């Protein structure tokens with residue numbers, strides 16, 4: 071039987087890329103997104119689409135029920151929906167808790183009611199906080215330094231409890247992404263967050279002249295040029311890992327967590343230099359003080375995903391990743 075995957079947040083950046091990959095791999099796909107931060111035009115027309123808050127139990131129950139009655143019951147979930155702006159998370163705790171924990175909890179209740187056994191969750195490097203060792207392995211201490219990371223860790227724990235229920239037969243994979251970047255090769259979908267806080271799209275928007283002054287936060291970190299170091303991973307490589315995780319779960323793989331990154335760290339200033347080289351623009355960079363909740367260095371050890379899921383990033387070069395994001399940003 072064809073598997074049917076519910077993709078929450080499928081109108082957002084990473085979810086919309088996952089939907090295309092699932093459809094290409096011939097999965098049946100249902101997308102749920104309330105479109106507050108996603109885009110209707112990102113939803114592939116071959117997916118069933120419901121504009122709905124995943125916390126709306128009545129409407130969500132109706133969606134599961136309807137697909138079941140059509141003879142194509144949902145049998146797995148990819149859960150992308152959530153709040154992502156770490157910098158806003160302290161000030162907007164209620165909304166982060168609602169979207170990242172409470173909505174997920176309700177989704178798990180429905181999964182139990184409809185006997186959905188497999189779940190792939192978008193977790194984050196933010197669960198590690200300020201790491202003691204670089205590169206970071208999955209068994210590192212989990213001590214988030216921002217509320218966003220706390221909510222993601224909270225839901226990972228919730229998944230662990232669900233998977234430990236006797237007779238439930240539930241299994242999950244939590245994928246801890248480092249910094250997603252890049253766009254679909256068609257340049258039809260890409261990174262597009264309202265109030266963009268991520269570095270690469272912001273720097274590219276500065277190169278387009280949409281941002282006149284590019285603030286960077288903290289130049290006194292213990293790194294080679296004093297700016298924060300991050301590990302950038304192409305969105306298509308992330309999506310490949312999701313499909314492998316799904317196959318792993320359908321193949322009776324046990325619940326687990328995996329880091330997804332390239333294992334190479336780049337400073338904020340290095341990213342800006344690469345963008346200047348690619349776009350031929352010189353940017354007006356303004357050095358500001360550190361922001362709270364930004365760890366100095368986050369670089370992944372993804373060897374576990376490589377050995378257990380058989381995942382190999384196909385676009386590890388940061389220049390290629392930024393080129394692909396630039397094609398999306400400079401689309402007509």
Ligand SMILES: NC(=O)c1ccc[n+]([C@@H]2O[C@H](COP(=O)([O-])OP(=O)(O)OC[C@H]3O[C@@H](n4cnc5c(N)ncnc54)[C@H](O)[C@@H]3O)[C@@H](O)[C@H]2O)c1
Pocket residue numbers: 078079080081082083084085102103104105106107108109122123124125149150151152153154169173192193194195246247248249250251262263
């Ligand atoms: N972008 C990154 O670099 C990154 C890094 C680590 C983890 N993540 C995680 O990956 C996931 C996807 O990130 P993204 O960059 O695609 O974000 P995004 O904001 O582009 O997509 C999230 C989508 O979920 C929808 N959504 C949110 N709450 C909802 C709700 N209650 N009901 C229905 N729809 C809802 C939004 O409208 C949006 O379309 C998030 O969970 C995020 O925490 C992202």
